[in-house]
Amino acid sequence: MKRSAGILCPIFSLPSNYGIGTLGQSAYDFIDFLSDSNQTYWQILPIGGTGYGDSPYQSFSIYAGNPYFIDLDELIQEDLLKKEEVQTLEWGTSTSHIEYNTLYDLRFKVLKIAVKRFLNQPTKDYIDFCQKESNWLIDYSLFMSIKQYFNGKPFLEWPISYRLKEEGAISYLKEELKDEIEFWKVCQYFFFQQYFKLKDYANSKGIQIIGDIPIYVALDSVDVWSNPELFQLDSMRQPIDVAGCPPDGFSADGQLWGNPLFRWDVMEKDQYAWWIQRIKHQLRFVDVLRIDHFRGFESYYSIPFGSKNARHGVWEKGPGYPFFEIVKNQVPNAKIIAEDLGFLTDEVIELVKQCGFPGMKILQFAFDSRDTGSGYLPHMYIHNSVAYTGTHDNDTIVGWYTSCASEDREFANQYLNINSDQEIHWQMIRAVLASVSNLAIIPIQDYLGYNSNGRINIPSTTGNNWTWRLKQDELNETLSSQIADMTRLYGR
Numbered sequence: 001m002k003r004s005a006g007i008l009c010p011i012f013s014l015p016s017n018y019g020i021g022t023l024g025q026s027a028y029d030f031i032d033f034l035s036d037s038n039q040t041y042w043q044i045l046p047i048g049g050t051g052y053g054d055s056p057y058q059s060f061s062i063y064a065g066n067p068y069f070i071d072l073d074e075l076i077q078e079d080l081l082k083k084e085e086v087q088t089l090e091w092g093t094s095t096s097h098i099e100y101n102t103l104y105d106l107r108f109k110v111l112k113i114a115v116k117r118f119l120n121q122p123t124k125d126y127i128d129f130c131q132k133e134s135n136w137l138i139d140y141s142l143f144m145s146i147k148q149y150f151n152g153k154p155f156l157e158w159p160i161s162y163r164l165k166e167e168g169a170i171s172y173l174k175e176e177l178k179d180e181i182e183f184w185k186v187c188q189y190f191f192f193q194q195y196f197k198l199k200d201y202a203n204s205k206g207i208q209i210i211g212d213i214p215i216y217v218a219l220d221s222v223d224v225w226s227n228p229e230l231f232q233l234d235s236m237r238q239p240i241d242v243a244g245c246p247p248d249g250f251s252a253d254g255q256l257w258g259n260p261l262f263r264w265d266v267m268e269k270d271q272y273a274w275w276i277q278r279i280k281h282q283l284r285f286v287d288v289l290r291i292d293h294f295r296g297f298e299s300y301y302s303i304p305f306g307s308k309n310a311r312h313g314v315w316e317k318g319p320g321y322p323f324f325e326i327v328k329n330q331v332p333n334a335k336i337i338a339e340d341l342g343f344l345t346d347e348v349i350e351l352v353k354q355c356g357f358p359g360m361k362i363l364q365f366a367f368d369s370r371d372t373g374s375g376y377l378p379h380m381y382i383h384n385s386v387a388y389t390g391t392h393d394n395d396t397i398v399g400w401y402t403s404c405a406s407e408d409r410e411f412a413n414q415y416l417n418i419n420s421d422q423e424i425h426w427q428m429i430r431a432v433l434a435s436v437s438n439l440a441i442i443p444i445q446d447y448l449g450y451n452s453n454g455r456i457n458i459p460s461t462t463g464n465n466w467t468w469r470l471k472q473d474e475l476n477e478t479l480s481s482q483i484a485d486m487t488r489l490y491g492r
Contacts, residue, residue: 005492006041019091023194024071038484043210058218063136065191080114141184143222154220211286216259231260244310249370254310294338387437399452
């Protein structure tokens with residue numbers, strides 16, 4: 001990876017008239033902004049459909065795209081929707097935050113109109129798509145249809161025959177829900193068509209996309225429902241133990257994520273075929289893949305199911321380097337970033353070195369007295385790393401600076417040579433861009449100087465996360481020139 005720079009901005013954070021960022025014109029405009037700003041990378045978050053809590057890290061499927069991202073204006077251009085069917089609806093009262101309840105109520109109603117018109121004359125491309133993606137699309141569309149049939153309940157609350165995917169019960173619903181099943185298939189067709197058109201445009205402008213692959217999958221997902229043997233579940237599909245992180249200086253209770261844990265011994269028997277297929281699929285959508293919670297491959301934190309917090313978990317051994325040997329053999333050209341944050345042991349550090357993947361350096365962590373921090377100071381960085389001011393899980397620079405402990409602020413001021421009349425976000429951005437890390441990524445909120453109102457996620461909390469959006473016309477030529485000049489100044 002040569003010396004370069006990029007910007008982190010989730011698709012859902014892009015401006016639009018319909019309540020959430022989409023794969024439409026604003027996404028193309030953002031790519032133009034990146035190009036004009038002398039950037040090489042656009043980092044997005046996972047792009048799967050979201051459920052309770054709206055987290056992109058808790059998706060219904062590791063393969064399916066988020067139907068919310070389907071651009072409605074493009075469907076209007078294709079005569080699948082009429083303007084009045086879309087533009088007369090109230091998509092929310094806020095232009096700066098997503099209102100997911102409104103989206104849920106309206107989006108699928110509108111998409112059903114478009115799908116119905118599309119199915120009047122289904123194209124050969126659609127038929128080919130269904131065949132090509134059948135290894136996941138059939139189960140996904142069935143899962144989502146049954147979920148709607150049971151009023152959106154998690155599959156663990158379905159009647160036992162459906163929860164256990166018994167053939168007799170499933171066969172009945174396949175016929176009963178055939179129209180609904182087709183709806184979910186067409187939505188994925190729309191998503192795939194729009195996404196790959198956008199990706200082609202990005203690549204044509206010299207922009208590469210960095211995507212995320214969460215190590216774990218959501219409990220309420222087609223992946224668990226269809227492959228129970230791969231997860232630590234009992235005979236009724238209830239988890240035995242679940243994922244999380246232990247208590248640390250940031251959280252006395254730790255983090256209880258609730259994802260089911262893998263049966264690594266079972267996965268090993270077929271050379272981790274499930275994982276290989278997953279990685280290959282994700283690399284169709286992105287140019288570089290960031291593996292979230294990389295340390296979980298060395299050892300993972302196992303918490304008894306039903307625990308109220310993460311205090312009583314234990315560390316268990318993961319598959320380690322033999323897993324990545326197989327990945328490198330099966331996917332030899334994969335460009336991977338290791339999210340090596342959190343509680344790191346010598347074994348985790350060694351695994352990252354063995355793999356040769358660039359790790360992550362978060363500047364905010366360097367000044368936090370609750371943590372050792374020293375490895376995150378820019379003069380400690382190495383070339384084979386990705387430097388950030390912060391990630392989607394951190395506060396913005398301005399938000400952090402105004403709320404951190406006074407000793408942390410004083411340390412940052414001293415290290416960065418900050419005077420009171422200087423803008424903290426530009427000074428921290430400058431430090432990241434000036435570092436020796438081959439790649440520097442800056443969240444768009446930091447370039448804009450947002451306070452905590454621009455924060456995307458507070459880990460281990462629900463509500464008010466994953467909602468932040470750019471406003472129209474915030475990304476102007478003045479900002480673009482400023483970013484481009486600084487990027488060139490530091491040889492990126």
